[in-house]
Amino acid sequence: MTKSNCHNLSIRRIPAIAGCESINKVLQEDGCVIVEKFLTPDQVMDINKDVDPHITKIHTKRGTYQEGYWLNMRRQGHLALLSKTYREDVLNHPVIHGISEKIFLKESGDYWLATSAVLETGPGYAGQTLHREQDGIPICTAMGRDCPEAMFNFLIALTPFTDENGATRVIPGSEKWHDYSYQPSIEDSIPVEMNAGDAVLFNGKVLHGAGKNRSENFNRRALPIVMQSGYFTPVEASAFLPRPVIESMTPLAQRMVGWRSVKCQGIELWSLHMNELGMQLGLKSNQPLPEDQVDKKWLSHY
Ligand SMILES: O=C(O)CCC(=O)C(=O)O
Ligand SMILES: [Fe+2]
Secondary structure (H helix, E strand, O other), rough: OOOOOOOHOOEEEEEHHHHHHHHHHHHHEEEEEEEEOOHHHHHHHHHHHHHHHOOOOOOOOOOOOOOOOOEEEEEEOHHHOOOOOHHHOOOOOOOHHHHHHHHHHEEEEEEEEEEOOEEOOOOOOOOOOOHHHHHOOOOHHHHHOOOOOOEEEEEOOOOOOOOOOOEEEEEEEEHHHOOOOOOOOOHHEOOEEEOOEEEEEEEEEEEOEEOOOOOOOOOOEEEEEEEEEOOOOOOOOOOOOOOOHHHHHHHHHHHHHHOOOOOEEEEEEEOEEOOOHHHOOOOOOOOOOOOOOOHHHHHHHH
């Protein structure tokens, strides 16, 4: 199949409490799934509050690697610095790790974050070209549908997602296409409409993109958590986050942001003296961190 039969497309929904086994079953069959109540209303509110003062300062005309689509899209990364809820709850989320383990441990050995940022699109935003998350990795493009799982997106809605306000659009089943060079039109995709706190999960082979924001005054916010095989280079560097912030995190969360090694086929990658990075650095974890000691202006130094 090179083209989708898009008019019959739909995405199944499953509550987060159904657990990773059930969620993964749908994912294996459909390539994507909506997980309802992925975050609680309080978690969503806290992340939005933490990001508000920073994201509003972002120049909407600042270019990103997805040039051409940035007008009216604000992209705020380095969330481990800005948000305690992100640092503690999101980076340790049981569904994210339950699914990531099922996907990556066998084929890749290990996984960590490729990128994660709050993406806010405002009225007038034109929408992204449909793309696959793995498009930046040449070997994945070459292997197409036969490529081992390279990336996985847990894309959380931080506001309601509607067709009108630019909900992420996907083409379920596009991961199985034989011709990955085929570029379908946006009408071939469907909007992922969901409540704030729900998430859409899809693998690196599924065509998707932010939708056009046709609303009059609604700023849509997404929080993609893109995990990838440990042998690929993260998109976003977190090596220079302040050490006290990193040391307040769990070892698992530290690994997600590149402060610990990943082990692939028995070999320690991103290591120091061929040993586990955190251990070699004497990195502490789970240390108390008074919020007033976090220098959130730190980002502006770079
Ligand atoms: O914001 C969205 O809806 C999707 C964003 C996305 O897919 C990306 O930036 O790679
Ligand atoms: Fe994407």
